[in-house]
């Protein structure tokens with residue numbers, strides 16, 4: 001249970017599988033706004049299963065797999081203010097959700113229900129004596145299970161089996177009964193998820209900093225590690241910031257490489273990521289901040305020697 005008294009009305013957030021209770025003040029953000037609309041997708045899959053041909057069941061498997069991707073990516077979209085697209089690294093729905101749990105919202109896999117006090121919060125009134133009405137619920141899911149279903153659908157229905165020898169038969173479709181059973185499992189999961197009425201971007205204290213580009217970057221303090229690199233969430237910005245823990249607070253230092261100008265020797269502090277994105281044979285350039293001279297850079301292979309004498 002988390003309580004938030006920053007608004008005039010008491011908010012009560014119940015997180016399944018979270019045994020904490022008490023009067024902690026948490027900041028949480030929620031949206032009742034656009035979520036993916038699952039019922040029409042579920043209807044479409046069921047209609048294809050009812051047709052019950054090899055082709056329609058295969059198409060149902062494709063729809064079911066797309067639905068799982070939409071569910072996972074929607075959770076990402078709602079939390080995209082907290083992570084740069086660049087730092088996701090993997091695109092597979094299960095991997096995306098695991099990154100989100102690690103970096104953005106540790107409660108993503110859990111079901112959360114938000115209620116709001118019917119009366120303005122008053123000093124001296126215990127939260128348990130307040131009256132609450134439910135605002136909405138976000139249904140959690142197990143990312144491992146979703147990833148397994150997503151992979152199984154592809155294996156059963158969406159690839160043709162590789163022939164193992166010359167006489168091997170190339171089947172038109174996968175095994176209809178097996179595909180049907182797997183799709184039915186996904187439909188049950190989608191029906192469970194469709195009961196959700198709202199979505200959260202995460203829970204817990206936030207730290208934020210303004211990037212030189214003007215973009216405000218936010219992270220959950222609890223999930224931030226000392227020394228962690230945070231890419232600016234602005235897709236047009238190449239700056240990376242290092243989180244440095246000092247006492248209980250985080251400071252953010254830009255991660256740059258100093259390069260001395262070829263003309264005037266002034267040090268130019270370039271964003272590290274600017275060079276990481278360059279291909280090995282690519283020539284990059286930047287104009288010196290002091291004299292405007294155009295400088296060129298390129299990755300070079302250098303032979304090195306081991307220092308330990310081995």
Ligand SMILES: [Zn+2]
Pocket residue numbers: 211212213214215232233234237238239
């Ligand atoms: Zn930026």
Ligand SMILES: [Zn+2]
Pocket residue numbers: 261262263264265266288289290291292293
């Ligand atoms: Zn210069």
